[in-house]
Amino acid sequence: MSFSLTILGCNSAMPTPERFSTAQVINVSEHFFLIDCGEGTQIQLRRNKIKFGKINHIFISHLHGDHYFGLFGLISTFILLGRKKNLHIYCHPELKNIFDFLIKYFTDEIRFEIIFHFLNYEKNEIIFENDKLTVVSFPLKHKVPTCGFLFREKPRLRNIKKELIESMSIPIKEIVRIKQGYDYTTEEGKTIKNRDLTIDPPPPKSYAYCSDTAYYEDIIPVIRDIDLLYHEATFMNDMAESAALTSHSTAVQAATIAKKANVKKMVIGHYSLRYKDLQPVLDEARSVFKNTIAAEDGLIIDI
């Protein structure tokens, strides 16, 4: 099952031709979840050949323009393409107000519903769930109400050893139970342990998105041991004061969170415009948490 992250934009406040404003896509088994939607997101979706029709859920962390100004154009394009599937947007209630206001100026017929789900900025909450995946929102620490998002696969069924199905003539209804972890009792009354019938499935994968946020240890229990953490690293160490003033993080602070949460891998992003060359930013993060990579537009990370 695919579980991959595509970076569509990774600059902070101001986009450039090299680094667009924040947006990224999580692909879970060819279902695409869009996280934030900075200006030009629809252009980056095209550039990365991600089909618009596959995006049914959009998560907006907070209402700073560089995280949602691309939403108007994206939805306008959905309308022009004749979209019929409903669209779910997880966001601050004010975004619905903005939409209700702006939609009056859209002249083309809308054939789908936009369903808004309002985020809880006080506590963690399951905001989406299907048979494969759970998405949890959790509060971050920023100048305006902001949420991070945790994408976690559900544990998969155990893999039954295929050769045994035939040799032991296991009935189909028993196969489902065995995959669920039960032992199997033959018609002759002999019980065979589940561990002799199955092998472990791949472990569930997990990804957390934390942007924008100041250094905030409260998120550590939420993201502990996950496979991949995206943490903003707007500034380098010499700008720690600016980071504090603007409720952003330094690369070292991001890495400290990654280390304390024992995540497997971290990708940093949301860079200040001043960092043309990202190597020094990356070096600072790696000095604390070695398994760090630097986001860039178009980067795909298989989790």
Added chain:
Amino acid sequence: MSFSLTILGCNSAMPTPERFSTAQVINVSEHFFLIDCGEGTQIQLRRNKIKFGKINHIFISHLHGDHYFGLFGLISTFILLGRKKNLHIYCHPELKNIFDFLIKYFTDEIRFEIIFHFLNYEKNEIIFENDKLTVVSFPLKHKVPTCGFLFREKPRLRNIKKELIESMSIPIKEIVRIKQGYDYTTEEGKTIKNRDLTIDPPPPKSYAYCSDTAYYEDIIPVIRDIDLLYHEATFMNDMAESAALTSHSTAVQAATIAKKANVKKMVIGHYSLRYKDLQPVLDEARSVFKNTIAAEDGLIIDI
């Protein structure tokens, strides 16, 4: 004096990595006038190395998203860069309403004023004038109120023959009058014709922007004999019905306008997404009006 057009985006409704939504810049003596502001305009300004601080006037033809969705991000960036110079926006009154609404969500301090000038969709009107240039708005024919814009240099002063100033000892106060076209009378009472003292200045340059619009002959008197016409050519001939239905033009219709108005040169744009290769669109236009070129992002035309 420079007088050049830079195409920032030339697709219709939906932007792509190759062709952004509509936006262009007229450079008149290093003063930059932005016409329309589709999504990603600020990215294209950076790509084309046009300094944000030089843009003080923005002309918005109409309120379809592909012509103004980039304005929020651009103004947000102006704010973040600490802009202090006032910004003039020429547009439909509803755009001010949209701004008054959205600006509540901008959290950074605004140190400049946004001055809105509302367009007249019933008749031609001078909307901007300085010592070098006049800008006239004129109604187009579209699904919503839409204006085109005519940029016309003012006639320049005549060029005095420099060698005569010294040999004839012409006083400074007389030089100004001679440049204005007056004859010169020497202290001895001898009158010298202006044509013997001066040479013609370069003729005033002119540019008109017509997008979006159906085929509309009413604009011909406004744009007659101009140096350069930008006319939308959303469709090719086989889609003439779609053009009529959506109040857009075909390439042939654009060329017919150019021909009837006797313009010197035309640049077509606002292409439908379906035209990956623009040569056939251009060929259709050229079959009627030979001196046509096809807009593409980043194209600079010296007028």
